[in-house]
Each structure stands twice: as structure tokens, then as C-alpha cells.
Amino acid sequence: xATIKDVSRLAGVSVATxxxxxxxxxxxxxxxxxxxxxxxxxxxYIPNDVARSLTKKSAxxxxxxxxxxxxPFFNExxxxxxxxxxxxxxxxxxxxxxxxxxxxxxxxxxxxxxYIDGFILATNTLSPEEIQQLDVPVVMLDRTISSTIPTxxxxxxxxxxxxxxxxxxxxxxxIAHIRGPLELSIADERCQGYLDEVGQADWFQPDLIVNxxxxxxxxxxxxxxxxxxxxxxxxxxxxxxIMAMGALRAVQKRGVAVPDAMQIVGYDGxxxxxxxxxxxxxxxxxxxxxxxxxxxxxxxxxxxxxxxVMHYKLDVELVQRGTTRGSAxxx
Amino acid sequence: xATIKDVSRLAGVSVATxxxxxxxxxxxxxxxxxxxxxxxxxxxYIPNDVARSLTKKSAxxxxxxxxxxxxPFFNExxxxxxxxxxxxxxxxxxxxxxxxxxxxxxxxxxxxxxYIDGFILATNTLSPEEIQQLDVPVVMLDRTISSTIPTxxxxxxxxxxxxxxxxxxxxxxxIAHIRGPLELSIADERCQGYLDEVGQADWFQPDLIVNxxxxxxxxxxxxxxxxxxxxxxxxxxxxxxIMAMGALRAVQKRGVAVPDAMQIVGYDGxxxxxxxxxxxxxxxxxxxxxxxxxxxxxxxxxxxxxxxVMHYKLDVELVQRGTTRGSAxxx
DNA sequence: CTTCCATGTGTAACCGGTTACACATCGTGT
DNA sequence: ACACGATGTGTAACCGGTTACACATGGAAG
Numbered sequence: 001x002a003t004i005k006d007v008s009r010l011a012g013v014s015v016a017t018x019x020x021x022x023x024x025x026x027x028x029x030x031x032x033x034x035x036x037x038x039x040x041x042x043x044x045y046i047p048n049d050v051a052r053s054l055t056k057k058s059a060x061x062x063x064x065x066x067x068x069x070x071x072p073f074f075n076e077x078x079x080x081x082x083x084x085x086x087x088x089x090x091x092x093x094x095x096x097x098x099x100x101x102x103x104x105x106x107x108x109x110x111x112x113x114x115y116i117d118g119f120i121l122a123t124n125t126l127s128p129e130e131i132q133q134l135d136v137p138v139v140m141l142d143r144t145i146s147s148t149i150p151t152x153x154x155x156x157x158x159x160x161x162x163x164x165x166x167x168x169x170x171x172x173x174x175i176a177h178i179r180g181p182l183e184l185s186i187a188d189e190r191c192q193g194y195l196d197e198v199g200q201a202d203w204f205q206p207d208l209i210v211n212x213x214x215x216x217x218x219x220x221x222x223x224x225x226x227x228x229x230x231x232x233x234x235x236x237x238x239x240x241x242i243m244a245m246g247a248l249r250a251v252q253k254r255g256v257a258v259p260d261a262m263q264i265v266g267y268d269g270x271x272x273x274x275x276x277x278x279x280x281x282x283x284x285x286x287x288x289x290x291x292x293x294x295x296x297x298x299x300x301x302x303x304x305x306x307x308x309v310m311h312y313k314l315d316v317e318l319v320q321r322g323t324t325r326g327s328a329x330x331x
Numbered sequence: 332x333a334t335i336k337d338v339s340r341l342a343g344v345s346v347a348t349x350x351x352x353x354x355x356x357x358x359x360x361x362x363x364x365x366x367x368x369x370x371x372x373x374x375x376y377i378p379n380d381v382a383r384s385l386t387k388k389s390a391x392x393x394x395x396x397x398x399x400x401x402x403p404f405f406n407e408x409x410x411x412x413x414x415x416x417x418x419x420x421x422x423x424x425x426x427x428x429x430x431x432x433x434x435x436x437x438x439x440x441x442x443x444x445x446y447i448d449g450f451i452l453a454t455n456t457l458s459p460e461e462i463q464q465l466d467v468p469v470v471m472l473d474r475t476i477s478s479t480i481p482t483x484x485x486x487x488x489x490x491x492x493x494x495x496x497x498x499x500x501x502x503x504x505x506i507a508h509i510r511g512p513l514e515l516s517i518a519d520e521r522c523q524g525y526l527d528e529v530g531q532a533d534w535f536q537p538d539l540i541v542n543x544x545x546x547x548x549x550x551x552x553x554x555x556x557x558x559x560x561x562x563x564x565x566x567x568x569x570x571x572x573i574m575a576m577g578a579l580r581a582v583q584k585r586g587v588a589v590p591d592a593m594q595i596v597g598y599d600g601x602x603x604x605x606x607x608x609x610x611x612x613x614x615x616x617x618x619x620x621x622x623x624x625x626x627x628x629x630x631x632x633x634x635x636x637x638x639x640v641m642h643y644k645l646d647v648e649l650v651q652r653g654t655t656r657g658s659a660x661x662x
Numbered sequence: 663c664t665t666c667c668a669t670g671t672g673t674a675a676c677c678g679g680t681t682a683c684a685c686a687t688c689g690t691g692t
Numbered sequence: 693a694c695a696c697g698a699t700g701t702g703t704a705a706c707c708g709g710t711t712a713c714a715c716a717t718g719g720a721a722g
Contacts, residue, residue, distance in 0.1 A: 003708055014672045019710060026711090027669045049444040050390065051708035053381045054677045059445070061424075068410070070602065075406045079399070082427055091442065093392075094425040096413055111422065113380040114390070216606055245606050252608045271401065275547055275576050276607050277583045334678055345702045350680060357681090358699045382678035385707045 002043035011039035022047055059115040062298060063093040065104060066122045072270040073240070073287060074122060077141065080291025081120060088299050090117070101125040108134060117302045120294050124184060137301040141294045144185055144311070150301065152294040152312045154285040156186050156267075159316035160193025163237050163265040163283045166318055170263055170325050172235030174203050176226055178212035178219050178247060180239040187214070190239045190267060208233070212243040219246030227254065234262055241266035241273045244280055248323060264323040269316075278322025285316050333374040342370035353378055390446040393629055394424040396435055397453045403601040404571070404618060405453060408472065411622025412451060419630050421448070432456040439465060448633045451625050455515060468632040472625045475516055475642070481632065483625040483643045485616040487517050487598075490647035491524025494568050494596040494614045497649055501594055501656050503566030505534050507557055509543035509550050509578060511570040518545070521570045521598060539564070543574040550577030558585065565593055572597035572604045575611055579654060595654040600647075609653025616647050 004022075008015045013032060020026040021036040028036075039045070053059045064081050066074040078094065085092045093111060097104040104125050111119075118137035128146030131138050140151040167175050177194045180187030191209065198204050210226050212219030219238065223246065227233060236251075238244035244266025248258060256262050258278060266273060269284025293312055300307055335353075339346045344363060351357040352367040359367075370376070384390045395412050397405040409425065416423045424442060428435040435456050442450075449468035459477030462469050471482040498506050508525045511518030522540065529535050541557050543550030550569065554577065558564060567582075569575035575597025579589060587593045589609060597604060600615025624643055631638055 004710095005708080015709080016673080016711075017671060020671090023710080027671085029670060032670080046440070046444055048708050050381060050384045050446050051677090052710080054385055054679090054708080055710045057677080059381065061445075064425075069400070069406050069413070070403075070410050072401075072403075075400050078425065079401050079427060082400070082425055086426075086438075089441075091424050091445065093422050094395075094409065094413055095417075096410060107417075109377070110420075113377055114392075114422065115381050249606070249608050272603065272606070275573075275580070275603070277580050335680095336678080346679080347681075347703080348701060351701090354680080358701085360700060363700080379678050382707090383680080385678080385709090386680045388707080 001048070002045040004045075004047065006043055007036065007039045007045050010043060011035045053115050057115050058117050058302075060089055061091045061093055061111075061114065061116050062118045062120065062295075062302070063095055063107065063111050063116055064120045064122070065095040065097050065107060067097055067099045069094060069096055071242070072272045073142075073242075073268050076270060076287045077122060077291040077294075080288045081295040084292050084295035084299070090299065097123050097125065099123060099125055105130075108136075112136060118298045120298055137298055139294045139298045139301065141290065142186060147311070150297055150307060150310050152290050152297065152314070153186070154290070154314045154316050156189035157193040157196070159267060159283040159285070160190040160237065161196050162316070162318050163267065164194050164197040166281075166320075166324070167235040167237060167263055167265055168197065170235070172263055174208070174230065174233045175235035175237060176208045176210070176223075176230065176233045178210055178222055178236065178238045178243045180212070180214040180243070182211065184214075187239050194237055205230075212239065212246065214240050214242060216242050216246035216249075219243035220250040223247045223250040224254075227251075227256075236262065236264045238264065238266045241268040241270045241280055241282055244282065244323070245273070245276055248276065248278075248280070259323050259325045263325060265318075266323075269319060274321070281321045281324040282319050283316050284319045286314050290314060332379070333376040335376075335378065337374055338367065338370045338376050341374060342366045384446050388446050389448050389633075391420055392422045392424055392442075392445065392447050393449045393451065393626075393633070394426055394438065394442050394447055395451045395453070396426040396428050396438060398428055398430045400425060400427055402573070403603045404473075404573075404599050407601065407618045408453060408622040408625075411619045412626040415623050415626035415630070421630065428454050428456065430454060430456055436461075439467075443467060449629045451629055468629055470625045470629045470632065472621065473517060478642070481628055481638060481641050483621050483628065483645070484517070485621070485645045485647050487520035488524040488527070490598060490614040490616070491521040491568065492527050493647070493649050494598065495525050495528040497612075497651075497655065498566040498568060498594055498596055499528065501566070503594055505539070505561065505564045506566035506568060507539045507541070507554075507561065507564045509541055509553055509567065509569045509574045511543070511545040511574070513542065515545075518570050525568055536561075543570065543577065545571050545573060547573050547577035547580075550574035551581040554578045554581040555585075558582075558587075567593065567595045569595065569597045572599040572601045572611055572613055575613065575654070576603070576607055579607065579609075579611070590654050590656045594656060596649075597654075600650060605652070612652045612655040613650050614647050615650045617645055621645060 004015050004018050008018045018036050020028045021033050069075050082092045095107045120139050122141040124143040140149050142153050144151045144153050179191045210222040212222045236247050244264050251262050266280050266282040269282050273280035273282050335346050335349050339349045349367050351359045352364050400406050413423045426438045451470050453472040455474040471480050473484050475482045475484050510522045541553040543553045567578050569578050575595055582593050597611050597613040600613050604611035604613050
């Protein structure tokens, strides 16, 4: 591998001049530049990123920390983030935190030793104070925790309202909600949206809300129990698509016809939802866009460019498919 | 951030001694070591990875190149790889190649500038010669292309045979095969396994094999066409689970009962297969183990430890679930 | 005809580690 | 008593870049 010294020797200039040509800063005579460029071409020289990182204290890398890359929501996100970072000449480091604070901290400290430039956190194990103390650019994805940290999220409460409203319009008389983990703000917001719509209904009872932990099997179990208690339920709003799929399976296993006797709406809009039968009706977040946006924000932050918006709250869209009796239906 | 100089000053020794303590090489007096260790603790010193990389020409990072992290097979793999790398103190860089050779090469060259230590390739866009020329440790995952490059794969042909045999045992009279892309060796091997079992059958016709491109929608379309041509088909062996899910959907849409009138077996054993209804019967590869193995192999390669096995061909297992009429069935 | 600043380039320090080499000390075998 | 190898430690070069600073020019303003 050729070094900057080889180039400087071949071009008959000093390394400083080569560096100036490389970084396009400082004054360099046009003719000199040409000589340098020729030498670079001839030697097939590519600057060494590590040496550069050492002085610049930047590795042109950023990390994406997710609870579990296996989760469709996060891998669609990862796809988008990676796309952007590649475009801007950064590399993406992948970290699975398993939602364990210790893991997450360990990752962060290890990566800071590598002069990582910033983090996209799609987790909620760290407190705002801890994040602030990291002293490194951070963007929160899908989990708002502090007004001082830039975030990208969707309008969860409004999305939930849309879902429940839709179920009501479709003729549902008793709608249950499988919510996500208690400590997650997004799960709360979606639950709140559900309550906004049905909290005052005469049929409403608090035990129509069950916790499915954003997990397929938990959700399926929860639905079985719920339907034992409330056989009259004819609509389910799930806090995410994975739980909606769990609900779907549970309902199908009970021999209840979907969408004829039971309608289900999920939340997220993961690709997976289109792969089951019937296809999941869902409140689709622009997952890919959220990833793109978060990555672009982080890069702006890193490069000290101004952020026009600190908190993105993206619009969601109701995608009517087979688990509800919509008009534009294709069961 | 404290540097090695700060430590040496506080401990009253030279940086060389500190370095020796850090790396546990060379002679260091017990007492001196204690002084150094104390200084390290006091200053909360952590060595700078970038500086270290510069001399060691190793960044303690490896890259996982997959066609698309969104694909369940690859993200389960990624999960495993990341687990191992973290355990051994490496970081994992994630790359989506989109199956484009240009992308892949660009990634590789960019990362070599960062002193990346090795690559796990779950793609097949590069020729063995190109890989050899990279002059960096590589492990191929799921795609065997050369005897000189270490690989981890499953016994595709045998797995396919198991699947088809099982369908025959279950009473299928006419079994179709949706195969993967023509240029992929694993798709060929699975197709070959199918042919091993039914190629000589009196009912066999070459056009019972269709290409589904490892893609859900292509597979669904292909199945529709196929069933129009061959209404007598009562069993489908799909080259992977995604296509099996596409087939399942297509069949369900036609109102054909699964598994009563049509049995389906997939290949891969992705978690997703257990999320649809009925659950997919499949030939399960030990995906997670494959990822673990590949990562461990690569790290051995990097650390110049001997490999006991160059080519792993892992056993697969038939997982009987709802899309076939097995005994241990739970439709 | 100075003065001054924009332009152009080289020298050397620096980033934060590793390590070859030099040098000292000490125990031990002869 | 002496040679020698094991032990212990420091100095300085090196990895491959960036950049502060010094030192030229040359043209324009005063």
C-alpha cells in the first residue's frame, strides 16, 4: 500500500502539499496539484483512514444500537440507516443491546475508543442524563425521552386513534387492545390513542387492555386469555404488528373467522405484515424514511450543520388489508 | 481522555513500560506493574483503539456483507455474528450489498482502508479469484464457491431430499418445486435433492420446477401459473421459507386447504415460518449456529490460529408443522 | 519604492500508541 | 572471580496521516 510519503516523493513535493491536495484546503498551485494527482493515480494511492482518524479524532463511523436486529421493525430501520451512511462515506456498526443497559454502555464506551462519530439509539435503556454525559452526537429513533435529544418518531397517539376509529367504522362493538411494554413511551402513546377513542364508550372496561410485551407469543397467549374472559370482543388493536400477528394466529387457532367475526389492526407496517394470510391491516409508520431521516440528522449533527427540526413526528397511514372488512379489501 | 503518557508520568515509568503492562508482554517487575495498574485505575485510562490500530494494522473489526439485512435469514445470521464478535472484542460492520458486485467491492476497499480484519460474505457476487486477491481473511457463509475459501453451509442436497421424501411419505402424488435463482449454488443443490427423489417418478415432468427467485411474490405468481397448468399438484417443496410462504398464500387465496389438499415444505427454518398460520413445515438450517461458526472461524483465521475444518456442512432438520399432515402436527 | 497581503510550499511537531534496541542489574554456573 | 543469560526499563523511531509555523514569492496599494 502506497503512503502519502511515496506520493510526495514521486510528485517531488512535501507530504504537506499532498495532504493539501487531498483535503482541498490551503493554497496549492494548479501545476503542483496536477503533479500530485498524477502521482496518486500512478501509485493507486488511497489515504489511510486509520491514520487520518487519529489526528481528526473521527473514524467516519456511526453505530446503530437496536434491541434485536432480528425484529423486522429494526432491520428495516437498519437497512435505511446503512444506506445513508454508505452514501455519506460513513460505515455503520451494528449493535444488539438486548435491551440491557450494561450491554449498551459497554458498546458505547468501546466504540468511543474507536473515535466513533455518533450513535443512533433505537433503544430506551439509557436515561437522558446518561446520554447527555456521553458527549457524542446521538439521535433517538422511535423512542422519545428528552426534548434536548434529537428524535425521529411517528405520531403514535394519532395513529392509534386512526386504527381504533377505523375498527369502529367497520362495525366493531367491543375492541380490545394489546399494548406494548409498560416502560415504553411509544406503547403508552398508542394505548392513550386507543383510550381517546373508546375510553368513554359504554362497553369499555379497563381489562380490555392487556400487555403483550411487543412479543408474538405473549400476545397470542394474552389474546387467548382475553377471549376466554370476553367472548364478545370483535375487534383488536395491537400495539405493533408482531403482536397483531400473534393475535391473528390465536384467533385463527380458535376457529374464529378473520375478518368476518374478528377484525384486527396492527401498528408499524412491517413488510412481514403483508406476508401472512390474511394480510395484516395496520397503521404503517414510514419505517424506512424514519431510518433515513435519523441517519441524515446524525450526520448533520456530526458535521456541525444546523438541524432545521429537532423532533420529527412523522405521519402514519392506515393500510387496509385482509384482517379488516374494508372496501379496498383483498382477503 | 487520559493517554498512555499521562499514565507513565503518574506511575513514574516510561510509556514503554506502560505498554508492556497493557499488552502483557516483555519483562515488567511486579512492583512496577502495580504502580502502573494503579495509575491506570486512577486516571480511568483506556487505551486508544485508533492509535493501536495504526501500528497493529488491525482495527478489531470485521464486516458482514449480506444482500439484504431485511431478509430474515440474514438478520438471524447477523445476530449470531454480532454476538460472537462482541464476545471476542471485535466490532461488526454491517453491509447490504444488494447483490451488486460493485457495491460489494466498494465496501471491501473502503473497509480495508480502516484496517478491517476480515469479512464474512453471505453473498455470491465475487469470484474466488477476486476474493483471493483481496488479501484479507474471508469466510463464505451459505454459499460455497471455492475449496480454498473457508465456508459454512448446510447440507442442501440432503435437506432437500428429506423434504421431498417426507412429502412422499405423507401421501403426496405430484410434487412441485419452486427453486431459487439459477446462479446460486445452494438453489441448485436443493433442486438437485428434489430431483434425486422424484426425477425418476412416472408422474415427474420438468415443468414441475419453477423459479421463484427466493422471493415471496415471484413465488406466489409462479405457483398460480403452475397450478393452472397442473391442477393435480398436491405437494410443494420450496427452495426457501420465503417462497414457501408465498406459495402458502397463493394456495390459500385459491381456496385450497392446507395441509388437507396441499402440503408445503420450505427450507431455512427462519423464525418467520412459525409466525404464519398454519405454521410452515420446513427443513431447518441451524442459522444461528452457522453465524456463530462463521464468526468464530473468521476470528481464528484473523488470529492465525489453525482451522480444524475448512468447510462446514451442517446437518439440517425437518421441522414438521402445520403445512403438512404429520403426526406431531399442530395445525 | 516601500509595505502588505495573498499565494505557494516545506519542516517538523503531533495524534497515541508499539516495539527494536540499548543499557543496566542480578543470579548462577564454572 | 568472571562470563553469560534472564530480567527490567528507558529512548527513540515508527505507524500514516494533519497542520501550525516559517519562509519564500509576487502583485497591488499607498
